Amino acid sequence: MEPEMQPPAELKTGTTTVGMIAKDCVVLASDQRATMGFLIANKTAKKIFKVTDRIGATIAGSVADAQAIMDLLAAEAKLFEIQRGRPIRVKALTRLLSNIMFQGRGAYMLVCVVGGFDDDGAQVFYTDYVGSVIPDKFVSSGSGSPVALGVLEAEYKDDLPKKKAIELAVRAVAAAIERDAASGNSILVSVIDKDGYQEIPKDTIMKIWKGQ
Numbered sequence: 001m002e003p004e005m006q007p008p009a010e011l012k013t014g015t016t017t018v019g020m021i022a023k024d025c026v027v028l029a030s031d032q033r034a035t036m037g038f039l040i041a042n043k044t045a046k047k048i049f050k051v052t053d054r055i056g057a058t059i060a061g062s063v064a065d066a067q068a069i070m071d072l073l074a075a076e077a078k079l080f081e082i083q084r085g086r087p088i089r090v091k092a093l094t095r096l097l098s099n100i101m102f103q104g105r106g107a108y109m110l111v112c113v114v115g116g117f118d119d120d121g122a123q124v125f126y127t128d129y130v131g132s133v134i135p136d137k138f139v140s141s142g143s144g145s146p147v148a149l150g151v152l153e154a155e156y157k158d159d160l161p162k163k164k165a166i167e168l169a170v171r172a173v174a175a176a177i178e179r180d181a182a183s184g185n186s187i188l189v190s191v192i193d194k195d196g197y198q199e200i201p202k203d204t205i206m207k208i209w210k211g212q
Contacts, residue, residue, distance in 0.1 A: 015143065020138035028191075031144070033185045047060070057097075061110040062109040089119070091120070091125075094114045094133055112141070126139040147175050151172040
C-alpha cells in the first residue's frame, strides 16, 4: 500500500480563504497575513486575485507560485476571449488550473478556491496542489480552514442574499484569525455576479468584523 501523499511543508505556513455561492453571486474572502515559518512577513498580503471580469481566485501556499500562475490564467483567459469571441467559463478556467497543477504534480505549492459567474450561474471550486477539482456550495483553504468551515457549516443556507453572504464570509475568516496563529491582521472580500467583479470596501468589512 502506497503511503498517503502529504502537501509540501510550505503549504502549511498558514492562511485562511473562503469561497461560497450566494443568491446570484459568489463571495470570496481571505485574511491578509503572509508568514515565513514563525515570522509574519507581511500584514497586508493580497490573497484574492481577479482573473477575469467574472472570475476570481483565492490562494494559499507559495506567493511566487500564486503570482506566476494567476498571471498565466489571466493571460490564457484573455487569449481564449480573443480567439473565441466570448469569455472563458468558470469551469473551463478551473480545469486549466487543474491541468497546470497536475502536470507539475507537487512542483507548485498552491491551493486555490476559484469562484465566478457565467451562463451556468454562480460556481465555486476547490483545487489542490496536485490538480484535484472539487465543486461545492462553500469551501475553505489554508491552516485556518477547519475553524472557518465550522462557522460555514453552522450558518450557511442556500440562496443567501449578497449582504448576508458577505457578513458570513467575514465572520468565518474572523473566527479563523482568532484561533489560527498563521491567519490575521485584516480581511479581504470580493463579490462576483452578472455585473462583474467587485472588491468590498475596507470600512464595510471592518464594520461587520468589529460589530460581531
